[in-house]
Amino acid sequence: MAGVKKELRDKGAVVGASSCVRDRERVSSSSAAKEGRQRQPAKQHDVVVKANGAQQTAQSSCQSLDASLEEEVKAFLINEDELHTYDDLTKVSPVTPSTVLKCLQARYSAKVFYTHAGCTLVALNPFQPIPHLYSLDVMKEYHCAPQPQEFKPHIFIVAEEAYRNVQGQVEPTNQSLVVSGESGAGKTWTSRCLMKYYATIAAPSSSQKCQDTVERIERRVLDSNPIMEAFGNASTLRNNNSSRFGKYIQLQLDRCVPFMLLSENSVVVLFEIILLTMTRVLLACFPTHSAVIWYFILCVCVCVCVCVCVRARIYIYNIFIFIFFCFTEDCFQETKHALEHLGIDVDVQGQIFRLQLKSRFLNFHMGSCDFSEMENVILPRLVTLHVFPQTGFLQNTADLLGVPSEELEACLRLRSLRAGKQSVVLKPCSQAECSVRRDCLAKLIYAHVFDWLVACINKSMCADTSRWCNFIGLLDVYGFECFTSNNLEQLCINYANEKLQQHFVAHYLKAQQEDYVSEGLAWSFIQYQDNQSCLDLIEGSPAGVFSLLNEECRLNRPSDAKQFRMRLEKELSSNACVSWDKFSRQPDFTVLHYAGKVSYQIEGMMEKNKDPVPPELVHLLQQSQDSLLQSFFTEHSTEDSSGRGPSKVVTVVSKFKNSLESLMKILHSTTPHYTRCIKPNPDCRPLTFKKEEVRDIRGFCF
């Protein structure tokens, strides 16, 4: 910030500061015009920023600026050789998409990957190792510098600033490092880099003993990464190691050793799992879209011959996967070592891998069979789509789960209904219901293993709360998503990004206001547009997409997408952030997010939101011969306390909203630092900058 302030002063603070705000308006208005968006009526806010004397009416300012804009852009871009020297995008003049893009491109070509953008750090992904940029010496340089912000932009400046804020006990003392960006932009990499920095600078001196301590600490902090990535990541079309969960990791400070980060007993990694996109992790039909751990396990199963029988099955089903992924043996070993370091003993490790393997098998089996409704047959029949004989599916799955095959079959095909106080009636499920149950079984197991792992990691590292006083939190969260077809997962992810955007804008304007006050500049209030309307549209109650979805799920009737769309249209028509395409073949609705429009398919949304766990499945797993699997479900209640039936459905959006609210509460109580990672090309090619790709990034401003 100080660097920016200095720059403003050098430029002539009043003009520089106000033009910065004007230019931001210009960028957003021009991009809005490009997209043909209808802008929301601006909301009045108390936060600020405009220097006295530079105040003009918005209209006349816009007109005169637009007239000269093209000339200014041309004049700026003429000095091509200088473009890479812009360390801060707010210094670019004028700030337009083309000038900003050109600067980023010039810097990328010059192998400069970090650039400030006011209080945000922009990180361009080089897609190739740049070891000298992250060496121990560089870390020490930034750590020891009296004014690290005067150095070249770097992720270590962000890390160091947060560290010094804690040392200086600047309120709010706790810090949050928010790392955002689209899939493959480098969020996880950046988070790892930040962790490594803290683990390294925790070294109190260079003595061998201290070095050992640091290495141990570093191991403990960093070991959580391969485990979480192995179990929670999946290979997707955009990133072959994509996180399917958001996490907030707290690195805590020891109360007894003031300002000593990561002293040996104080490292706590708390994972706030925001959303594990189960559907992506589990149910993708193409093998490379499945959780990374499967590959490790499969390779090891085949290579190390865990069990002849199991190996044979894997070999038959996954020969191509094996050939393709056998090189991941190293990754498996890394995960295994990480589990050991976290104190998870070999027996439990075996249980985890077996359980994962079972769940994976279930997936393969389940992906290979379906249910068909036959004439004159009351129950939907199991049919095999690919390789597995019908009986093989059932028996194999039952063996893997350690449950009787007849009971498994009954659970998948029959629903038990209470008739009166005592008696239970078995009702055949429809074909669709059978499929939902099948998927649910695999998801249920996977979700429990994942939660259990997070609990294990936290337990292994968690310090006594009386020992720590402050923390630096690290938020690695998925960026804005817009695919050809979007559903509940994208709605949740984009909702989270809207929340973070609101937090960012409020923080940014507050920081500007504080700058003006500290520099004795006069300012007056301006109106600015925020994204509250969009948030109201999604989270509003009773008229909001989430509330209406929940209401629909509570009605417990077969969902009808067309009907639900009509309901949405009726209830939400007054909100300008939603629009309806009357001609679309599938019922959908379009949300005008801060980062652009996204159309969401309604078909399947209600089912995804219910994410029902049939009580029969839980009962079944409670009887499993596998002790770990069984232990996950012993505490599981399937009925409410009154015994009147299934417990209240906690929907996916309710869980997600609650989780996000807890996260926002933490963020609001901390000093935030933003890093925006950018993927410079869609193919993950080293040192390749595609202007079109970067220009189209949704939510670029955050």
Ligand SMILES: Nc1ncnc2c1ncn2[C@@H]1O[C@H](COP(=O)(O)OP(=O)(O)OP(=O)(O)O)[C@@H](O)[C@H]1O
């Ligand atoms: N600064 C960097 N230097 C070298 N390689 C990088 C850097 N940042 C990212 N990468 C590489 O880019 C790829 C994608 O990065 P990463 O997995 O961190 O993306 P992500 O944003 O976390 O994606 P997702 O949201 O899908 O999990 C990885 O192979 C990583 O090694």
